[in-house]
Amino acid sequence: MTAEELAAIHGRAMVVPPAWSAETIQGFLEYPGAILATSQDGFALGRVTLDEGELLTLAVAPKAQRQGQARRCLQEFERLARAFGAVRLFLEVAATNEAARALYAQAGFREDGVRKGYYRGTAGDAIDAIVMSKTLIPA
């Protein structure tokens, strides 16, 4: 998928934090250690630095949600992260994002802590970020 196609999915799916432009996504894709896992209507984007993987974003177009696409993107993302040498994965998710928190918990991520007021809601309200991590089983 091109950065424009990824941005179109992001634009339809994201609320908090807000969607990224194609330019922003292209910049992340050019990071050393960048990892992109895609499904038909979704993607997971992150990077590996030394033995740590970070999931930067994950989105599935609204019309294709609840079909297992995010779960499959996450599984592929984990496989790629392990191949790049990651032994642990980290992510941040808005405390109000019940769907994503349920997805990550089901995938084996544990909640490590809270960043108070890390995000801004659409009304400018402060929303906490939950920091989650998962230890990867060696390939």
Ligand SMILES: CC(C)(COP(=O)(O)OP(=O)(O)OC[C@H]1O[C@@H](n2cnc3c(N)ncnc32)[C@H](O)[C@@H]1OP(=O)(O)O)[C@@H](O)C(=O)NCCC(=O)NCCS
């Ligand atoms: C979160 C998101 C990526 C899930 O994508 P999805 O393809 O619908 O998720 P899946 O179908 O793979 O669901 C896997 C599991 O996640 C959980 N889940 C997904 N959507 C959920 C919802 N709306 N409510 C509760 N749990 C949900 C469930 O545990 C689900 O398993 P189940 O279907 O067996 O119950 C999608 O809702 C999305 O793009 N949201 C907007 C963007 C976003 O918030 N991204 C995360 C940023 S950190």
